[in-house]
Amino acid sequence: MNYWLLKSEPSVFSIDALAAAPRKTTHWEGVRNFQVRNMLRDDFKKGDLGFFYHSSCAEPGIAGIVEVVRTGYPDASAWDSRSEYYDAKSTENKPLWYCVDVKLVRRTKQIITLDMLRMHAETQLKSMLLLRRGNRLSVTPVDESHWKFVLSLE
DNA sequence: GCCAACGTTGGC
DNA sequence: GCCAACGTTGGC
Numbered sequence: 539m540n541y542w543l544l545k546s547e548p549s550v551f552s553i554d555a556l557a558a559a560p561r562k563t564t565h566w567e568g569v570r571n572f573q574v575r576n577m578l579r580d581d582f583k584k585g586d587l588g589f590f591y592h593s594s595c596a597e598p599g600i601a602g603i604v605e606v607v608r609t610g611y612p613d614a615s616a617w618d619s620r621s622e623y624y625d626a627k628s629t630e631n632k633p634l635w636y637c638v639d640v641k642l643v644r645r646t647k648q649i650i651t652l653d654m655l656r657m658h659a660e661t662q663l664k665s666m667l668l669l670r671r672g673n674r675l676s677v678t679p680v681d682e683s684h685w686k687f688v689l690s691l692e
Numbered sequence: 693g694c695c696a697a698c699g700t701t702g703g704c
Numbered sequence: 705g706c707c708a709a710c711g712t713t714g715g716c
Binding site: 545547570571593594595598652673674675676 | 700701702703
Binding site for chain 1: 708711
């Protein structure tokens with residue numbers, strides 16, 4: 539079983555929006571980066587857990603925990619010409635982009651902020667991809683040791 | 693296959 | 705709004 543960190547801008551899709559969604563589940567759609575696509579398509583397994591991370595906002599940090607409930611399948615938003623995620627290079631016969639479904643397990647007791655994580659960037663969270671300079675991937679794998687340590691910060 | 697230009701991410 | 709970082713594109 540794998541652990542992940544999924545970034546979302548709360549102004550676009552927040553933990554509140556996920557909590558309010560039917561079955562507290564959402565399509566993790568709109569990924570248009572090949573590295574991330576490959577992870578969604580090939581590496582996400584049912585039952586994997588992920589941190590739901592708020593990015594590009596006043597208080598960046600981990601807001602909740604999600605579970606993978608459906609593994610990679612073609613992202614239909616790519617062939618919807620009305621979608622902001624439309625991509626003419628992807629078709630139903632030859633899908634280019636993939637998504638997964640995730641379900642909210644629970645909110646964290648408070649936002650585990652980027653600042654809190656950074657305090658351990660040279661010790662327990664050394665090599666955590668989120669904290670690596672220049673990292674911009676919207677989905678990153680999380681080591682089990684990092685996962686457990688982050689939760690101990692709650 | 694190289695690499696400059698361009699676009700995007702995301703913290704600040 | 706700035707800008708560092710880096711992925712993508714496209715001419716050659």
